[in-house]
Every structure is written in structure tokens, then in C-alpha cells.
Amino acid sequence: MKLKNLKTLGVAALTATFLFSCNQDTNVPAENMDSQMAAPSQSQVIPGQYIVVFNKDVSGDQGRAMQSYQKSQDAVKAQTLKLMSDSGIKGEVLNVYSRTISGATLKISAADAEQLRNTKGVSYVEEDRVVIFAPPCGTPNGAPCDGGGDGGGSGAQETPYGITRVNGGVNYTGSAVAWVVDTGIDLDHEDLNVDASRGFNAFTSGKDGKSLDDGNGHGTHVAGTIGALDNSVGVIGVAAGATVIPVKVLDSRGSGSYSGVIAGVDHVGANGNSGDVANMSLGGPVSQALDDAVVAASQNGIKFALAAGNETDDANNHSPARVNGSNIVTISAMNSSDSWASFSNFGNPPVDYAAPGVGIKSTWKGGGYNTISGTSMASPHAAGILLLGNPSTDGTVSGDPDGNPDPIIVH
Numbered sequence: 283m284k285l286k287n288l289k290t291l292g293v294a295a296l297t298a299t300f301l302f303s304c305n306q307d308t309n310v311p312a313e314n315m316d317s318q319m320a321a322p323s324q325s326q327v328i329p330g331q332y333i334v335v336f337n338k339d340v341s342g343d344q345g346r347a348m349q350s351y352q353k354s355q356d357a358v359k360a361q362t363l364k365l366m367s368d369s370g371i372k373g374e375v376l377n378v379y380s381r382t383i384s385g386a387t388l389k390i391s392a393a394d395a396e397q398l399r400n401t402k403g404v405s406y407v408e409e410d411r412v413v414i415f416a417p418p419c420g421t422p423n424g425a426p427c428d429g430g431g432d433g434g435g436s437g438a439q440e441t442p443y444g445i446t447r448v449n450g451g452v453n454y455t456g457s458a459v460a461w462v463v464d465t466g467i468d469l470d471h472e473d474l475n476v477d478a479s480r481g482f483n484a485f486t487s488g489k490d491g492k493s494l495d496d497g498n499g500h501g502t503h504v505a506g507t508i509g510a511l512d513n514s515v516g517v518i519g520v521a522a523g524a525t526v527i528p529v530k531v532l533d534s535r536g537s538g539s540y541s542g543v544i545a546g547v548d549h550v551g552a553n554g555n556s557g558d559v560a561n562m563s564l565g566g567p568v569s570q571a572l573d574d575a576v577v578a579a580s581q582n583g584i585k586f587a588l589a590a591g592n593e594t595d596d597a598n599n600h601s602p603a604r605v606n607g608s609n610i611v612t613i614s615a616m617n618s619s620d621s622w623a624s625f626s627n628f629g630n631p632p633v634d635y636a637a638p639g640v641g642i643k644s645t646w647k648g649g650g651y652n653t654i655s656g657t658s659m660a661s662p663h664a665a666g667i668l669l670l671g672n673p674s675t676d677g678t679v680s681g682d683p684d685g686n687p688d689p690i691i692v693h
Contacts, residue, residue, distance in 0.1 A: 283693040284591070286692065287526065288476065290614075297488065298593040302366040302532055303611055305650055306359060309629060312375045313412065314566050315557075316668050320526050321646050322650050326411050326412045327409050327410070327411055327681050327682075328410045328411060328412060329389070329479070330342060330389050330390065330391065330392075331387060331389055331408060331409070331410035331539075331541065332387065332388050332390060332395045332398075332407050332408065333385065333386075333387050333407065333408045333409075333410055333540065333544065333571045334362070334385050334386055334387070334388055334395075334398055334404060334407050334570055335359070335383050335384070335385035335404070335405045335406050335408075335570075335574070336383075336384045336385050336403055336404060336417065337404060338384055338402045338405075339392060340402060341382040341638065342378070342534070343415070344357040344358055344359065344361055344384070344450075345358045345379075345380025345381055346380075346381070346384075347355055347595060348380075351381065351552040351641055352542065354380040354381060354552070355378050355380050356371055356465050357380065358378045358379065358380040358384060358385070358386065359378045359386070361376060362375055362378060362386040362388070363375065363403070364387075365398075365403065365404075366388070366390075367379075368572050369394075369397060369398065371390055371394045372390075372394075373388050373389050373390035373391075373394065373397070374388065374389040374390075374521055375388060376388065376389055376541060376546045377542070377544070378551070379544060379545065379548045379581075380548065380553040380574065380577075381548050381551045381552035381578075382544075382548045382574070382575035382578035383544070383571060383574050383575050383578060383642060384580050385546075385571070386602065387410055387541035389634060390419060395648060397409050397410075404645075406570060406571075407626065408540070408569060408571050409538055410540050410541045411436060411539065411540050411566070411567070411569075412537065412538075414516070416568075418670075419684040424608025426649075428540040430484050430519075432667075438514070438515070439512070439513070439514050439515055439516060439517065439518060440516070440517050440518075440548045441517070441518050442517055442518075442642060442644065443522055443618050443638065443641075444507070444618075444637070444638030444639075444642050444659075444663055445507075445518060445519065445640050445663075446691075447516075447618070447626060447692070448520060448530075448637060448638070448666075448667060448691060448692045448693060449676075449688075449692045449693040450517045450519065450520030450521070450522075450663070450666055450667070450670075450693060451512065451519075451520070451522055451532055452520070452521060452522060452670055453512055453523055454509065454521040454522060454523050454669060454693065455469075455523050455670065456524075456557070456670075457557075458523040458556075458557040458558045458559065458669055459477065459480075459522075459524065459527055459537070459543055459554075459557070459558050459559075460505070460508045460509060460521075460524055460525065460526045460527065460558070460559045460560070460561060460665055460666075460669060461502055461527050461529050461546065461550045461554060461558060461559070461560040461561070462505050462508070462526050462527065462528055462529060462560075462561055462628065463502050463529040463531055463543065463546050463550070463560060463561065463562045463564070464496075464500055464501030464504055464505075464522070464529070464530070464531070464532065464561075464563060464564070465495070465496050465497070465499070465500045465501040465502075465527070465530065465532045465533070465534070465536065466483075466490075466493075466494045466495055466496035466501050466502075466528045466530040466617075467494065467495075467496050467501050467502050467505045467526055467527075467528040467649065468495065468496050468502040468645065468646070468647050468649065469494060469495050469496075469528070470649070471502060471506075471515065471592065471645055471649055472505060472511075472513070472515065472516070472649060473506060473510045473511050473513065473515060473516040473645050474510060474511065474522055474645060475509065475511060475524065475525050475526065476501070476505070476525075476527075476528065477525050477526070478494045478527075479525050480527050480553060481494045481527050481528040481529060481539065482528075482529045482530065482545070482546055482549040483530045484531045484538060484539075484542030484543075484545050484546055485530065485533060485538075485542075488533075489533075489534065490530065490533035490534055494528040494530050496528070496530075496534075496647045497533065497534025497647065498532070498533075498535070498536055498647065499600070499646045499652060500532075500563070500658065500670055501528060501530070501532075501538065502644075502645050502646055503642075503644040503645060503646055503652060503654060503658075503659070504521055504561055504563050504584060504644075504658065504659075504661075504662045505526040505644075505645065505658065505662075506644035506645030506646075506651075507519055507520065507537035507558075507642065507644045507662035507665075507666065508520060508521060508524060508526060508561065508662045508665050508666045508669070509521050509522060509523060509524030509525070509526050509634055509666060509669075510522065510644065510645055511523050514660070516645065516651055517643055517644055517645065517651060519644075520662075520663055520667060520669075520670070520693070521666040521667075521669040521670050522687060524666070525671050529546040529549060529550060529560075530546075531543045531545070531546040532564075533607055534549060536604050538574060540569055540571070543564070543572060544571055544572055544575050545574040546603060547560075547572070547579055548575060548579075550579055550584060551575070551578060551582060551584065553585070554579070554582065554584040555584075556583025556584070557581060557583060557585075558585070559581075559584070559586075559587060559665045559666075559668045559669050560579070560584055560585070560586050560587070560665075561586075561587045561600055561662050561665040562576070562586065562587070562588050562589065562661070563566070563580075563589045563656075563657070563658035563659075563661045563662065564589065564658075565588075565589055565590075565591040565600045565602065565650065566600060566601060567599075567600065567601065567602045567629075568600070568604070569600050569602075570601075572601050572602055573601050573602055573605045574596075575606065576602045576607075577587075577607055578608070580607050580608070580609040580610050581607075581609070583609065583613075585607075585609045585665075585668045585679075586602075586607075586609060586610045586611070587604065587611055587651055587661045587664040587665035588602050588603050588605065588611065588612045588613065588614055589613060589656070589657040589658050589660065589661040590603050590614045590615070590626055590627040590628070590632075590657045590660075591603050591610050591611075591626075591627040591635050591657055592625040592626065592657055593625075593627055594624065594625060594626070594627065594683075595627050595628075596615075596627065596628065596629040596684075596692050597612060597628065597629045597632050597633055598631070598632060599628050600627065601646065603627060603632060603633075604632045605632065606631055606632050611634040611635060611664055611668070611673070611692070612632045612633045612634050613626065613628045613633070613634070613635055613636070613637050613639075613657060613660045613663070613664045614628060614633045614635070614636045614637075614639075614657060614659045614660065614661040614663045614679070614688050615636065615637065615638070615639025615655075615656065615659070615681075616636045616637070616638060616639065616640070616679045616690070617629075617638070617640035617641070618638065618640065618641070619680075620677060620679055620680055621681050622636075622679050622680065622681035623639050623640050623655070623657075623660075623681065625655075625656065625657075626639065626657055627657065627689075628682060628683050628684040629684050630686045630688060633688050633691075634688070634691075635673065635675070635688055635689055635690065635691035636658060636679040636682075636688035637660040637661070637663040637664050637679075637690070637692050638657075638661045638663055638687070639655060639656055639660030640655045640659075641653055642654065642655065642659035644659070649658060653691070663691065664691050665691075667691055667692070667693045670693050671693070672691065673691050673692070673693070674688035674691075674692050675690055675691060675692060676688050676690050676691070676692045
């Protein structure tokens with residue numbers, strides 16, 4: 283996990299959507315598990331929404347000066363409103379960021395966004411984009427879109443092969459927690475130790491704005507691989523019994539925005555402690571704002587596990603997978619034979635390790651269990667290991683397309 287330079291690639295053909303790194307086909311053969319991502323589309327830009335990041339050297343770091351996170355948020359909002367007023371810009375402040383990047387998401391015209399790009403005190407401006415999870419429905423074996431599940435606790439506890447492969451299943455006794463930046467977590471799942479009191483919800487209205495509960499299943503699956511309880515039912519996680527905290531940035535349909543994901547990372551940066559772990563099983567086109575937020579939060583001692591992505595592409599083309607740092611690992615996927623998962627992104631850097639990501643059984647929404655595949659499933663194996671301590675390695679993955687085989691992460 284040595285510090286590496288961030289690569290800023292100007293890639294014209296980047297996917298315009300921002301997608302989960304997973305595939306919900308439950309029982310198809312391993313080699314048919316490649317994710318079917320949505321096609322590039324400029325419609326995925328959210329019209330009239332822009333992420334504005336301040337230059338702290340010019341405008342100061344007002345958020346960092348406040349001990350209270352709420353006061354730091356208020357200070358940055360006041361700074362934002364003053365900037366808009368001084369520039370003669372009318373619009374709406376949708377989000378503010380104060381503990382990672384310093385900035386805001388604004389609803390303004392394209393002309394006003396261009397004006398802000400050339401305003402003293404502004405570092406850069408990005409278009410906001412839609413976050414979409416788009417799994418293929420109705421697999422050949424009839425798996426439903428929501429992934430099904432076993433409908434409740436099983437009669438006897440099962441240790442998924444991935445947990446065994448990474449030397450997991452260790453009862454966690456530490457005080458650090460896992461922040462799951464995802465679709466929420468099934469709050470009353472019998473196999474999870476969930477702390478919703480410290481959670482965050484990017485949604486303020488509608489069904490998903492009412493609760494941190496997981497209406498999709500993906501976040502619950504990630505949480506189970508990290509820390510499912512050793513309790514005689516269901517499955518067991520890498521760091522069994524670890525506290526998992528829902529950071530809900532995507533709704534029950536798997537939809538959200540860049541701005542919402544950055545708000546979730548800012549919450550983690552403000553409320554997390556050194557030694558905590560944050561898992562981000564999501565990815566998409568390059569976003570400097572998201573990358574900068576992850577780097578800043580990691581500098582507080584929070585360890586980030588990032589999915590490499592499922593586009594069979596160089597991970598350097600995707601955020602946050604391309605981010606590098608001393609507390610950041612990017613994870614590719616392999617199967618139960620230590621062979622490369624055909625859907626996985628590659629490239630070292632930024633990929634640090636490979637982990638099991640094909641046919642992974644874990645917890646699911648509604649108290650159930652489900653078996654799905656993707657680098658989304660590989661990343662939480664690493665997150666659990668990071669909770670347990672410093673990672674080790676055991677061999678390398680076979681068939682890595684970049685010719686530099688990723689080491690297999692283990693506890």
C-alpha cells in the first residue's frame with residue numbers, strides 16, 4: 283500500500299454512468315459472470331448540477347477550523363452563498379463538503395458554472411452525474427432481478443469459500459468499525475451488527491429518505507462479507523461481528539449521484555476514526571472531486587477498500603478505483619481456483635490485491651442470503667482484513683491480463 287501518484291488520465295471514451303461493481307446473476311457458471319454495464323450516455327449528466335471545489339490556499343479551509351461537523355458545514359455553506367452573491371449567481375445549494383474537499387454542489391446554469399471555473403478561490407468545477415446500478419434481469423436459470431435469497435437464517439452456519447481463502451472468520455474484538463458506502467444495510471438482519479446511529483443518508487425525501495434500511499440488497503451483501511456474525515446461522519464474515527455502519531448513497535433502485543457519494547465520503551471523513559475501514563464497492567468514470575475526497579478522508583487514518591470495477595478495463599480509467607494512497611487499496615476479483623475473474627478491471631497500479639469475487643454468498647435484504655459476483659464482492663474481503671490488521675499475501679492470481687499478477691490478499 284505504498285503511496286503512489288494519482289494518475290490523471292484524459293480518457294475520451296469513459297463510461298458516462300456511475301455503476302456498482304457487481305453482477306447479480308446467482309447461479310450461472312463462473313466464466314459467464316461478466317457484468318453487463320449500461321452503455322455510455324451523455325444523458326447520465328444531471329442537467330444544471332455542478333460540483334464546485336474551492337481552492338483552500340485562496341479561500342481558506344473554513345470547515346477544518348470548526349470542531350463541530352455541523353458548524354463546519356454551516357461555514358462552508360455561508361462561504362458558498364457569499365461566493366454566489368459576489369459573482370451575481372443565482373441558484374440552489376444542494377450539498378456542501380467541509381471535512382474532505384471544501385466545496386458544494388450547486389444547481390446553476392452552464393454559463394454560471396463556466397464563470398465559477400474562472401473565479402478566484404475556485405479550484406475546479408465538475409458536472410454532477412447519475413449513479414446507476416443496472417444488473418441484467420432474468421438470468422438463464424430464472425434468477426429474479428432482486429437476487430432472491432434464502433429468505434432468512436439457515437439451519438446451520440456456512441463459511442463461504444472466500445472467507446476461508448483469505449483466512450477470515452476471525453471473531454473481531456477491536457473498536458474500529460466498517461463504513462459501508464452503498465445502498466444501506468438491512469438494519470435488523472440477525473447475522474449483522476449494525477450501528478445506524480452513526481449512519482448517513484444522502485436522500486432527504488421519498489422511501490429511501492426515511493430510513494438507512496437497504497431496499498436493494500447490495501450494501502447488505504457487502505456488510506456480511508466484512509463482518510457477518512459467528513452465531514450458528516447463515517454465514518460468517520472476515521472480521522466476524524464487526525460493527526457495520528450504513529452510508530446510504532444509492533437508493534433501492536441503485537440510483538444516486540456523484541454529489542451524494544461525495545457527501546457520504548465527507549460524512550465518513552468527519553465522523554470516522556483512525557483505524558476504521560470504509561468500503562466502496564462502486565465505480566465509474568473519472569471524478570477528481572470524488573478522488574480528492576477519498577484521499578483526504580484516508581489521511582485521517584481511515585482505511586479505504588475500493589472495488590476495481592467490472593468493465594474488463596484499466597482501473598486507472600475509473601473513480602474511485604484509480605485512487606492511490608497509504609491507507610487505500612484497490613481490489614480485483616478472482617474465483618475459487620485463484621484464477622482471474624473475466625469481468626474484473628486490472629492495472630497495477632492502482633490495483634493492490636486480488637480477492638474472491640465469483641460466486642460469493644453473503645447476507646441480503648429482508649433477512650436473507652444471496653450468492654452474487656463482482657469486484658464489489660472482492661473489496662469487502664479486503665475491508666475485513668484491514669479491520670483485523672495489516673494485510674498479508676498468499677500467492678498471486680493466475681491469468682491477470684496486465685501481465686503483472688495481483689497478489690492475493692489474506693489475513
